[in-house]
Amino acid sequence: MKAPPGRPLDGQQLADLLMRLLLDERPRQRLADEGAAAVASGTGELECLATVDLCELDSAARQFRTTVWKQGRNGGLASAFPRSLRLLASAGVRDAELLTGFLRSEEFGRFRFLPYAGRGLSEEEAFAAYLIGFVAAHPDRLTGAGVDAPVVLRETVTHELMTALFTALVCEQPLSFDIAVEGIVRTGRGHAALRRYTPRSVASWADRPAAARQDSGEPVAYAYFATPAGVRRGAVSAQVAAAFETTPSAEGDAARRALSRRGLW
Structure with a gap:
C-alpha cells in the first residue's frame, strides 16, 4: 500500500513495509546495495527506510524465519512434517529453500502469523499446501528419491497434515484457526x-x-x-x-x- 506523498506511514502501512522486508531478502539486499530510494514506494516509506539499521534488519529477518519454522504445534514445521522433509532432503531439497519459498508464497498469505490480523489457516495447513504445490511444480527434482517419490511425498504431506490437524482438534478447543481441508x-x-x-x-x-x-x-x-x-x-x-x-x-x-x-x- 502506497502512502500519499509527504505523509508519514500509518500503523498498517508501517506493518506492511516491515513484513515485506522480513519475508523477502531481495528488497533487503536492494536496500543494502542501492539505498532506501530503490525500495521505497513513496515519501513515507523513504523516510522510514532511511532510518533502518541494516544489521538489525538482517538479525530480525533471521529471527523471523526461525520463528515461522518453529511456531507450529509440538516443535514447529520440522516436527509436523518429518517424513516429508526427509523425502525432500533425499532429493536435494533443503529446509532453507522450502522456508524461503513458503515465505514468498500465496499459501503463507493464508496463514495468519499475527493473532490480531484476523482468522486464517493453521501454519501446518498453509505449509502443506505449499509443499504439495512444490511437488507438482518440480517433479523432476524428486527423481533422486525414487520412482514413486512424487506420489509418496504428496500423500505423506497429506498424512502428516491430517495428524497435525487431528492433534489440534483434540488439544485446542476452540480452534484458533480455520480448517480448509x-x-x-x-x-x-x-x-x-x-x-x-x-x-x-x-x-x-x-x-x-x-x-x-x-x-x-x-x-x-x-x-x-x-x-x-x-x-x-x-x-x-x-x-x-x-x-x-x-x-x-x-x-x-x-x-x-x-x-x-x-x-x-
Missing part, C-alpha cells in the same frame, strides 16, 4: 476423516513396514479419529470405511455403531 466430519465424540493412500505410502509410515504392505496394490483406506481420549489413526477395513459413506445405508449405520462402541464415533 475437506472430508473432516463431526462425530458424537469429536471428529473423523477417511483418506485413501497407495500401499507404498502407508507402508513407509508404519513402525513395521513389511506388516503394513498390501500386495494387491489397491488403495488403502486410512482413518483418523479425534476423541477426548486422543488421536487414533491407521489403515481400516472396508467395513469400517463404510462409516464415512455419504449415502445412507445399513452398512454405514452398522459401522458407525461399531465405532461408537469402541469410543471412536
Whole structure:
C-alpha cells in the first residue's frame, strides 16, 4: 500500500513495509546495495527506510524465519512434517529453500502469523499446501528419491497434515484457526476423516513396514479419529470405511455403531 506523498506511514502501512522486508531478502539486499530510494514506494516509506539499521534488519529477518519454522504445534514445521522433509532432503531439497519459498508464497498469505490480523489457516495447513504445490511444480527434482517419490511425498504431506490437524482438534478447543481441508466430519465424540493412500505410502509410515504392505496394490483406506481420549489413526477395513459413506445405508449405520462402541464415533 502506497502512502500519499509527504505523509508519514500509518500503523498498517508501517506493518506492511516491515513484513515485506522480513519475508523477502531481495528488497533487503536492494536496500543494502542501492539505498532506501530503490525500495521505497513513496515519501513515507523513504523516510522510514532511511532510518533502518541494516544489521538489525538482517538479525530480525533471521529471527523471523526461525520463528515461522518453529511456531507450529509440538516443535514447529520440522516436527509436523518429518517424513516429508526427509523425502525432500533425499532429493536435494533443503529446509532453507522450502522456508524461503513458503515465505514468498500465496499459501503463507493464508496463514495468519499475527493473532490480531484476523482468522486464517493453521501454519501446518498453509505449509502443506505449499509443499504439495512444490511437488507438482518440480517433479523432476524428486527423481533422486525414487520412482514413486512424487506420489509418496504428496500423500505423506497429506498424512502428516491430517495428524497435525487431528492433534489440534483434540488439544485446542476452540480452534484458533480455520480448517480448509475437506472430508473432516463431526462425530458424537469429536471428529473423523477417511483418506485413501497407495500401499507404498502407508507402508513407509508404519513402525513395521513389511506388516503394513498390501500386495494387491489397491488403495488403502486410512482413518483418523479425534476423541477426548486422543488421536487414533491407521489403515481400516472396508467395513469400517463404510462409516464415512455419504449415502445412507445399513452398512454405514452398522459401522458407525461399531465405532461408537469402541469410543471412536
